[in-house]
Amino acid sequence: MTRLFEQDGTGTVDEEEVKWRERVAQIVERELGMPVKITYLEGFADGFTAARVTRCDLMGDGRARLEGQYILKVSDDPDDRQNEAHRLFTERLTSFADRRVPSLELSGHDEQLRVDIYKVAGETRGVRPARVATTAVSIDALSEVSRELLEAQFGHHAGGGLMTVRQTLEAWMGAGFLGGRKGEALREARRLAGSAGTIFAFATQVLPDPVSVLEQDNELSGEVEFVMRGYNHGDLHTRNILLDGVSADEVGYWLIDIAWDGDAPLLYDHAYLETATLLVGQELLRQQLPPRNPPGLRPPRPEKGRTPRVGGQRQARREHPPGQGRSDRGAPASP
Known part of the structure; x- marks a missing residue:
């Protein structure tokens, strides 16, 4: 063989x-x-x-x-x-x-x-994929990806027409998607965010809640807007963007793994890329933060009358003059 x-x-x-x-x-x-x-x-x-x-x-x-x-x-x-x-x-x-x-x-x-x-x-x-590139390189590249792709999509659009918010979301996510795994994930995110109405707050922005738009008729679900259709990548996240030797002066990139084989409302790629990038950034930041103690659990304290060991050596005990470095009750002084 x-x-x-x-x-x-x-x-x-x-x-x-x-x-x-x-x-x-x-x-x-x-x-x-x-x-x-x-x-x-x-x-x-x-x-x-x-x-x-x-x-x-x-x-x-x-x-x-x-x-x-x-x-x-x-x-x-x-x-x-x-x-x-x-x-x-x-x-x-x-x-x-x-x-x-x-x-x-x-x-x-x-x-x-x-x-x-x-x-x-x-x-x-x-x-290498944009996801494993440095932050500065990725930011430069991703803004260029979004700008150039949007220009191309608008320049070669497939027409447009009036669509409701419900119709647009279902064109992107699939009819009946709310009853599947995507819908379950949205409802869980809604629960964690404490959203109970048709909108939710994120940082300083007030955004429409897609679950409420589809689950029942409301002021958002029937709203009609002109929507331009065209050709989306369909899975535009940082693993599907390859960077090559980018610098501050020039961004070189390629898009791979195109997922959609038909026209759909435009702007999906740009919303998806922004969301995916934010989620990856938050996860990377979380991994870099020091571990937190579980609620109600304090870090272990040295035994009374004993000093902690550092590198196998017992640290010398330092005396604090009254009013300097410790409070009258023996607790660490407030900063």
Whole structure:
């Protein structure tokens, strides 16, 4: 049996990883129609999702149509519409896609995994998802992504018409979505936010509550507005934006994993990207904060009459003159 994958000095590979790579290789082989060796060069894991984005090298026997360095994305969404979604998006937004959407060289799936292989023009060594880039780089890149994509979407729109808020939300989320997992997540977020009406407060903003808009008729659900339709990415978050050697002077990026294969009301991508970026930022901040003691639990205090040890040495006990550093009751003085 031909060895289908290799690791390029990035650590050992456990049994589960071997099985996963065998499965990926089988999907790639089936689509190519011949054996190929996949060398995994650099992974961009961040721990937030099960999807993986990896820089890899493909090598066949000289007859394979894919050889060289590529960006490989593997997700647990066995959706076979990726080719069609990618084709429609690049055809409708040609001028934008020529510069900002890499060529989808291969897309295949089995009953559990989907594998997409992208060819990024030029050297792939510096390419990485926006989610694992530095904060300053990501901010510059994401604002450029939103601006350029919006210009392209408005410039190649698919018409428009009057729609209610309910119709717009269901066009984005799917008819009847409130009764599924997305609806459950929204209701849980609503409960945690303490929202009981048609609006809720977030920081200094007052925003409409989507659950109340769909669950019952109210002043928001029937409101009619002109809505422009066009071609959305459909899954625009920071893992699906690849950055390459960006600097303060220039932002280089590509969009991958286009999800929607039809037109829909515009502005979904921009709302989704902003929300996803805020959530990731909050989670990263939470991970950097020191752990908090559970409610009602105080940090352990040294035994009475004993001083704490630091590095195996007992600290010398310092005496405090009356009124300096300690209160008359023996408790630490207030700052």
